[in-house]
Amino acid sequence: MALINQTLNGYTFTEFIGAGGFGSVYKATKDGSLYAIKVFREDYILQEYKQSGQNNRIQREIDIMKTVNHPYLIKYVDDFKGSDLSVPSYFLVMEFAEGETLQKLIKRNALQSEGQIISIFKNILQGIKALHQIRGNDDGKGIIHRDLKPENIIVNGDKVKILDYGISKVIDYTTLTSTGNFLGSPLYSSPEQITDSKNIDKRSDLYTLGVILYEMLTSKVPYEFNNLPELIDKIKNENPIPPRKYFADIKNKYENIIFKLLxxxxxxxxxxxxxxISVFESDEAIPKREYDLSPRFVLRLWNEGSALDIYFQDHNDKLNVDFPAIHQFQQKKLLQRIQGTEFCTIIDPETVRFAYDTYTDTVGLKKLPYCPENFEVITPAYLNSYRKQQEYVKLVIDEEAKLGADIFVSPYHYTHNTNVLPTYKQNPVEQWFDLDIKLLKEAIDYKNSIPEYADKKLYAGICINSGSLTDNQYKNDLLNYYSAHECDGYIVYADGIDKNTTPVTLYHYIDALLKLxxxxxxxxxxxxLNSLGLGLISLGLAGFSAGAARFESFSEELHKDRTQGFNLYERYYFPELLGSVSIEKKRPTRLNQISSVLGACQCLYCRGKAAxxxxxxxxxxLHYIHSVTQEVETIKNTTDKREYFLNRIDAAIRNYQRLTAVYKRDDYKHLLVWKEVFENIR
Incomplete structure (x- = not known):
């Protein structure tokens, strides 16, 4: 403070700006121009002059710094030795930069948009590029900043001035570092700078840029810590907290840039x-798609090859199909068949099954290229690095492409996986949820990076517990996170949607899908889904998938219990009952009982045939595919679709009541639940 109103070397000190670890900064004037002058204490600088005279390492480094001339780098204009309160000091004169430090902008949340943040950050990059290219003593040429941080960046609009570049190098030449003391700002220091600050290269500045971008986008720092030793340990040994934890809408591209920098x-x-810089300049706008929301039924395939041949002798409409990737090894003819133009094919990657150790019971799963190695199971910990996530996504999407998918499905897992139990420090649902969101982001980026995939659509695979949707916070999180990403649609599997679903759960399940x-x-x-899918279509949902009177629900237990088989027994679909009925093939007694009351089926494939x-x-x-596709067409051409389905429910209840010799009230209680929910859903 004693320098205020004093004049040294022609500079009049007018205002104290602040103090740092190396000294103090003042505003000064000379010949009508403003300057900032950094004053270093004797110990930091003058020892080098005493030992080596005027031609010393510090002076050579400062002479190089004074050659810097770039709009985004503060200009060093002069340096001299003098006294502050009779204490020998060193004075470094810089141009004065108008504006506010990036640190202050972040603290008061003044960065209003991602676009503004990236614009400022790109200018910071241009400044660092100029610094790295200045001829000097690092890597043959260039200056490493060594102490880059928001406090050392002045922002004015979207223009920047980077301060204090090379200062840490100057101080590093002194005896201070020979004592083993750490120089720099630990939070923004790279692991190698913390370990040995004398032996770093320009990539250390890249690490620091990652921390700064992280803080600009999230207003947080990459690590939680209580003290300096804990921070240093985390910088050297732990992965950063994913930025999406703090900023859910962060672009996947920017998050991955941060991960790579860190x-x-x-x-x-x-x-x-x-x-x-080239990564930031490679942004290309993704063409906006028009999405088809017209009603559709998606047939989940299981050995329908010959049936499909017959079906297309009688039908011309394109058929939507869902082919599980594991079937490719046993059903090669079916796979070849669905690659024709009369199909719109979704390939289900079946990634959900790799989270359970029972996957080893299925040969087809073990043959898939993304099957875990060494008998591992997929867990959030197994896919904890972004590199591994990218590799996993690439294998999945490339396999779907190889199998002829028209619509890709992002890797998905059951977020309420009961194999991983919660603890005080671990919330498995949150971890699975976060992982699948990240995999969706990676899938979008990967698809868009491959020209051959440009015309393909990508749906987000979502697999949840339906009961969780009764928690509005969870439901809102699901809607918020999945709606934020530019996929082309969603395919949602929900455990617990069956004939025993409660009205509360069913309501919130339907509400979530419709809102999404x-x-x-x-x-x-x-x-x-079972025939409830027809009801969802009547409410405006784009579609539902089911097998030919099988695969009508999703259950985690099917993947956990190696003794439980899939629902592969023969079932016959009765449109009049809005459901499928188990029939014994050798003695179709129940089929005859129902047909004697409701009448025999008169569809194209059953008319006139014996049971x-x-x-x-x-x-x-054939009966199932034909019947359901006809029902979808009817709904598509009906004006009041919701009322139509309510009438179908009422008719089905009456038909059950006519079949007292076959059914009891409990056998159709699910229809009463449907009716209650559909009367109230909007």
């Missing part, structure tokens, strides 16, 4: 500042 090893970061479609404008497919022929597998599949 790699522990310099070689894993970008090679240089030019490579980093309504607010995104993208199609939502309810995965593995034994009707229930044969191929005919049964």
């Amino acid at each position: 790699e522990k090893n310099p070689y894993q970061r970008y090679l240089n500042i030019d490579e980093l 479609q309504r607010f995104t404008g993208r199609p939502v497919i309810a995965g593995r 034994e022929d009707v229930i044969q597998a191929q005919n049964n599949k």
Whole structure:
């Protein structure tokens, strides 16, 4: 403070700006111009002059710094030795920059948009690029900043001035570092700078840029810590907290840039500042798609090859199909068949099954290229690095492409997986949820990076417990997170949607699916659903998937219990009952009982046939596919679709009541639940 109003070397000190670890900063004037002058204490600088005279390492470094001339780098204009209160000091004169430090902008949440943040950050990159290219003593040429941080960046609009570059290098030449003391700002220091600040290269600045971008986008820092030793340990040994934890809408591209910049090893970061800049300059707008929300039924395939051949002799409409990837090894003809133009094919990657150790019981799963190695199971911990996530996504999407998918499905897992139990420090649901969101982001980026995939659609795979949707916070989180990403649609599997679902759970399940479609404008497919899917279509949902009178629900237990088989027994679909009925193929007594009351089926494939022929597998599949596709067409052409389905429910209840010799009230109680919910859902 004693320098105020004093004049040294022609500079009049007018205002104290602040103090740091190396000294103090003042505002000064000379010949009508403003300057900022950094005053270093004797110990930091003058010892070098005493030992080596005027031609010393510090003076050479400062002379290089004074050659810097770039709009985003503060200009060093002069340096001299003098006294502050009779204490020998060193004075470094800089141009005075108008504006506010980035640190202050972050603290008061003044960065209003992602666009503004990226614009400022790109200018910071240009400044660092100029710094790295100045001829000097690091890597043959260039200056490493060494102490880059928001406090050392002045922002004025979107323009920046980077301060204090090279200062840490100057101080590093002094005896201070020989004592083992750490120089720099630990929070913004790279692992290698913390370990040995004398032996770093320009990639250390890249790490620091990652911390700064993280803080600009989230207003948080990459690590939680209580003290300096804990911070240093985390910088050197722990992954950063994913930025999406604090900023859910962060672009996947920016999050991955941060992850790459914050790699522990310099070689894993970008090679240089030019490579980093090129990543930001490669942004390309993704063409906006018009989404088809018209009603559709998606047939989940299981050995329907010959039935499909017959079906297309009688039908011309394109058929939507869902082919599980594991079937490719046993059903090669069916796979070849659905690659024709009369199909719109979704390939289910079946990734959900790799989270359970029972996957080893299925040969087809073990043959998939993304099957975990060494008998591992997929867990959030197994896929904890972004590199591993990217590799996993690439294998999944490439396999779907190989199998002829028209619509890709992002890797998905059951978020309420009961194999991983919660603890005081662990919330598995949150971890699974976060993982699948990240995999969706990676899938979008990967698809968009491959020209051959440009015309393909990508649906987000979502697999949840239906009961969780009764928690409005969870439901809102699901809607908020999944609606934020530019996929082309959603396929949602929900455990607990069956004939025993309560009105509360059913209401919130339907409400969540309808809102997801309504607010995104993208199609939502309810995965593995019974005739309730027709009701969802009547409410405006784009579609539902089911097998030919099988695969009508999703249950985690099917993947956990190796003794429990899939629902592969023969079932016959009765439109009059809005459901499928188990029929014994050799003695179709129940089929005859129901038909004697409701009348025999008059569809294209059952008319005039004996019950034994009707229930044969191929005919049964044809009957189901034909009946359901006809019902979807009817709903599509009906004006009041919701009222139509309510009438269908009432008619089905009356038909059950006519079949007292076969059914009791409990057998159709699910229809009463449907009726109650559909009368109230909007």
